Amino acid sequence: MDCTQPERYAIQRLDNGHYLAVQDGDQAVTEVLQAHEAYLFHTHEAALRAAQELNHSDRGPVDVVKIEWEPLPHPPITGFRPGRPQPVPAPRGD
Numbered sequence: 706m707d708c709t710q711p712e713r714y715a716i717q718r719l720d721n722g723h724y725l726a727v728q729d730g731d732q733a734v735t736e737v738l739q740a741h742e743a744y745l746f747h748t749h750e751a752a753l754r755a756a757q758e759l760n761h762s763d764r765g766p767v768d769v770v771k772i773e774w775e776p777l778p779h780p781p782i783t784g785f786r787p788g789r790p791q792p793v794p795a796p797r798g799d
Contacts, residue, residue, distance in 0.1 A: 713745035713774040716753035719766040
């Protein structure tokens with residue numbers, strides 16, 4: 706399911722202006738300098754819940770900021786020509 710809304714929401718620290726991101730491996734919350742590096746929420750409500758949890762657990766002060774976001778276009782499928790049958794490779798005799 707593709708999301709058609711162009712905006713996203715990030716959490717920003719109020720004391721230094723850094724954004725919050727989630728590391729891939731251990732899912733730890735880290736600070737990043739650029740909004741495009743931050744973890745982006747699809748809804749304001751989800752970002753607000755996370756910000757409130759961070760503030761209530763003394764990991765703030767943070768706030769939610771709206772990020773103008775443009776999805777990247779899907780890359781073209783190479784080697785595919787619409788309307789023409791595609792060759793099927795012959796099975797190999799292993």
